[in-house]
Amino acid sequence: MSRSLDRSLWVVARREFLERVRSKWFLVGTLLGPLAMLAVIFVPALLAGRETAVSVAIVDRGAVAAGDPARELLAKELVAGLSLIGWIGELAPDATEASLLAKVRERKLNGFLVIPEDVLGDGEVIYRGDNGTNAPAMARLAQVVTAVVQRRRGAAAGISDAQVLRMMAPVRVTTQHTTGEAAGASGMATFIIGYVIMFILYLAIILYASNVMRSVVQEKTSRVVELMVAAVKPRALMGGKIAGVGAVGLLQLVVWLGMAVLTLRYRDSLLGLLGVKGTGGVTIPPLSIGEVTVILIYFLLGYFLYAALYAAVGAMVSSEQEAQQAQMPVMALIIVGLACVQIVANDPRGTGAVVLTNLPTSSPLLMPMRYLLGGASAGEVIVSLLLLVVAMAAAVIAAGRIYRVGILMHGKRPGLRELLHWMRR
Amino acid sequence: MNTALELQHVTKRFGSHIAVDDISFRVPTGVVFGVLGPNGAGKSTTLRMINDVLAPDEGRIQLFGALAPGLAAARRIGYLPEERGLYAKMIVLEMVQFMGELRGLTRADARQRAGTWLERLGLGKWAKHRVQDLSKGMQQKVQFATALIHEPELLILDEPWSGLDPINADVLRNIVEEARAAGRTVLFSTHLMEQAEKVCDAVCIIARGRKIVDDSLVDLRRAAAERGRIALEFEDDEGRARAEAGPLADPALVASRAGGGDPTLPALIVELAEGISGNALLAALLKLPVTLRRFEVVTPTLHQIFVDRVGAEGATAEPREAGADENGGPR
Numbered sequence: 001m002s003r004s005l006d007r008s009l010w011v012v013a014r015r016e017f018l019e020r021v022r023s024k025w026f027l028v029g030t031l032l033g034p035l036a037m038l039a040v041i042f043v044p045a046l047l048a049g050r051e052t053a054v055s056v057a058i059v060d061r062g063a064v065a066a067g068d069p070a071r072e073l074l075a076k077e078l079v080a081g082l083s084l085i086g087w088i089g090e091l092a093p094d095a096t097e098a099s100l101l102a103k104v105r106e107r108k109l110n111g112f113l114v115i116p117e118d119v120l121g122d123g124e125v126i127y128r129g130d131n132g133t134n135a136p137a138m139a140r141l142a143q144v145v146t147a148v149v150q151r152r153r154g155a156a157a158g159i160s161d162a163q164v165l166r167m168m169a170p171v172r173v174t175t176q177h178t179t180g181e182a183a184g185a186s187g188m189a190t191f192i193i194g195y196v197i198m199f200i201l202y203l204a205i206i207l208y209a210s211n212v213m214r215s216v217v218q219e220k221t222s223r224v225v226e227l228m229v230a231a232v233k234p235r236a237l238m239g240g241k242i243a244g245v246g247a248v249g250l251l252q253l254v255v256w257l258g259m260a261v262l263t264l265r266y267r268d269s270l271l272g273l274l275g276v277k278g279t280g281g282v283t284i285p286p287l288s289i290g291e292v293t294v295i296l297i298y299f300l301l302g303y304f305l306y307a308a309l310y311a312a313v314g315a316m317v318s319s320e321q322e323a324q325q326a327q328m329p330v331m332a333l334i335i336v337g338l339a340c341v342q343i344v345a346n347d348p349r350g351t352g353a354v355v356l357t358n359l360p361t362s363s364p365l366l367m368p369m370r371y372l373l374g375g376a377s378a379g380e381v382i383v384s385l386l387l388l389v390v391a392m393a394a395a396v397i398a399a400g401r402i403y404r405v406g407i408l409m410h411g412k413r414p415g416l417r418e419l420l421h422w423m424r425r
Numbered sequence: 426m427n428t429a430l431e432l433q434h435v436t437k438r439f440g441s442h443i444a445v446d447d448i449s450f451r452v453p454t455g456v457v458f459g460v461l462g463p464n465g466a467g468k469s470t471t472l473r474m475i476n477d478v479l480a481p482d483e484g485r486i487q488l489f490g491a492l493a494p495g496l497a498a499a500r501r502i503g504y505l506p507e508e509r510g511l512y513a514k515m516i517v518l519e520m521v522q523f524m525g526e527l528r529g530l531t532r533a534d535a536r537q538r539a540g541t542w543l544e545r546l547g548l549g550k551w552a553k554h555r556v557q558d559l560s561k562g563m564q565q566k567v568q569f570a571t572a573l574i575h576e577p578e579l580l581i582l583d584e585p586w587s588g589l590d591p592i593n594a595d596v597l598r599n600i601v602e603e604a605r606a607a608g609r610t611v612l613f614s615t616h617l618m619e620q621a622e623k624v625c626d627a628v629c630i631i632a633r634g635r636k637i638v639d640d641s642l643v644d645l646r647r648a649a650a651e652r653g654r655i656a657l658e659f660e661d662d663e664g665r666a667r668a669e670a671g672p673l674a675d676p677a678l679v680a681s682r683a684g685g686g687d688p689t690l691p692a693l694i695v696e697l698a699e700g701i702s703g704n705a706l707l708a709a710l711l712k713l714p715v716t717l718r719r720f721e722v723v724t725p726t727l728h729q730i731f732v733d734r735v736g737a738e739g740a741t742a743e744p745r746e747a748g749a750d751e752n753g754g755p756r
Contacts, residue, residue: 008496011526019514223510227571230476230504231527233496408478 012240302364348375
């Protein structure tokens with residue numbers, strides 16, 4: 001590459017970079033991304049801390065018929081058990097279903113629990129309430145009801161409460177994710193972070209690569225391209241555009257990753273500032289420098305690959321609308337990677353994962369995840385990177401040829417045969 | 426005289442359509458040179474090849490003596506394309522500066538010159554606005570600035586007057602005159618013969634991709650005047666009728682004639698037959714009982730020369746062939 005080509009590429013790249021970084025949308029997007037991330041962490045914690053009491057009615061069909069003290073005990077224990085999970089239980093032995101439904105409708109009650117006569121046998125306890133979609137709350141309710149009924153069953157069989165408790169004590173089973181390292185990390189947490197990184201990579205690549213396409217189309221529709229190709233080589237124009245837009249993407253990604261790392265590291269103290277106790281839950285393992293480097297390298301190479309393809313698409317079309325259609329094949333390539341994420345997550349060392357993380361169209365999304373899950377050695381990462389570099393170089397050369405011919409063309413979109421003809425020249 | 430630009434047997438095809446067919450001409454340094462022709466004649470394609478936007482299929486283009494079209498030559502060329510576009514969201518000053526940098530100026534130099542040029546074109550107070558905030562006329566001036574910022578030795582203007590308002594047309598004419606005065610070379614294309622006539626030193630006329638003629642305007646006019654064209658007006662219609670039935674109908678004297686019947690165009694234009702002088706026709710007319718009001722040797726206009734050379738049918742716009750689009754050519 002000659003020096004003057006180098007310089008004009010740099011001048012074009014700087015223009016593309018500054019135009020984007022100076023726009024309001026860049027500021028908004030760069031700040032909103034992390035804010036959205038913060039919201040994901042804080043909003044549930046804040047809301048969870050302020051959950052309002054749930055009031056429910058308890059209707060025991062058995063108590064009415066028998067009037068026996070054991071059944072009254074069951075109802076009282078239910079009220080006590082519900083109070084442990086922050087619910088207010090209120091006995092309503094005589095209420096009809098219709099009246100209870102009316103109370104739910106009028107928001108005087110959140111719901112009601114119906115205990116069948118043979119609850120100690122195989123009768124079904126039914127809860128109906130306006131919080132029925134709240135899966136964690138329903139799980140807690142089921143726990144309470146189960147514990148109370150099991151105690152009553154024990155009592156009926158002459159087994160003491162202490163014995164029942166001992167029998168029912170949960171067995172402690174831990175699952176950890178390891179591929180040979182001594183210290184294991186929580187499997188769930190590792191999966192979540194791998195998934196989040198994959199998704200950020202997908203968003204960043206598709207956002208910025210398609211931005212290159214739009215920018216090419218705009219140059220064509222505004223006719224400024226004629227002025228440009230008289231002053232610079234089409235190669236430098238395309239290269240500068242891809243580099244400039246890529247630099248914006250890299251900057252944004254670094255800001256986002258930096259914010260993510262900081263937020264995760266200081267999560268509990270940040271929550272503490274807001275007066276919320278750390279919710280424990282999953283602890284997210286911090287990312288190492290090596291892992292961040294792998295993520296950024298895959299972003300850059302994946303971006304270059306897709307940006308070149310998108311630039312070629314932009315050069316082929318004459319309007320934004322046409323571009324939306326013409327980009328579908330490129331979109332499909334990247335979406336295949338996204339759709340296959342489960343294959344890598346479920347078995348990071350399996351054949352499917354190996355194929356997908358070596359295929360250059362999906363490796364930018366899936367290899368960082370596989371690497372984070374410990375499914376790939378450094379050697380495997382290097383092989384996958386080499387394949388990606390080769391594919392990227394091929395895409396840049398082919399796209400450069402299509403671009404050179406296409407940017408001066410208006411009107412009918414070329415067919416596949418014509419494209420091949422352009423590439424041969 | 427040095428040569429700023431030379432084309433030798435340049436041909437460009439788009440598929441089966443030959444847009445430029447074996448064109449050769451030479452532009453000496455310091456000359457204002459017009460490439461004339463109807464729409465679709467291949468003017469823009471020729472200019473694009475000189476600017477290295479397109480590559481010729483055959484033939485050779487040489488700039489400034491020994492350079493082929495490319496980056497090195499581009500630094501010495503200023504180009505105003507027919508399709509005029511700017512980056513709408515860019516700051517005006519930075520747009521001009523950007524083009525200066527691409528044409529080889531340093532960043533600081535480009536910035537300073539951009540400011541100077543915008544001042545000169547009366548856009549000083551708009552320098553910090555975005556291009557999209559400017560009126561169309563002001564954007565045209567920004568275009569001029571992008572072509573001129575690096576003070577090119579060769580200024581290439583493709584259909585420069587199309588879409589210009591009268592004020593900017595004057596601005597452009599001044600730019601061309603200044604360039605000529607500074608010893609620079611200007612090459613432009615146009616289908617407007619009146620504009621070309623006002624500024625050109627020399628022209629190359631092309632039609633349907635082929636060169637018809639290239640020469641200095643003075644020589645073209647002299648050659649055309651030798652063909653002898655006379656404007657005639659008569660005192661009355663009877664006189665005219667007598668003349669038209671007599672000497673004007675004699676193929677030994679008059680090759681062709683046109684006009685005369687229309688009251689808004691009273692002059693009858695006749696073209697003398699080869700080897701016949703104006704005096705011979707005048708003598709023949711004066712033998713008749715006619716009163717002449719006007720007898721004038723007409724200086725041929727560029728338009729007339731153009732029509733003579735290309736033929737009336739070649740002078741009309743020619744539709745561009747669809748094949749040009751589909752095979753990656755210019756519109």
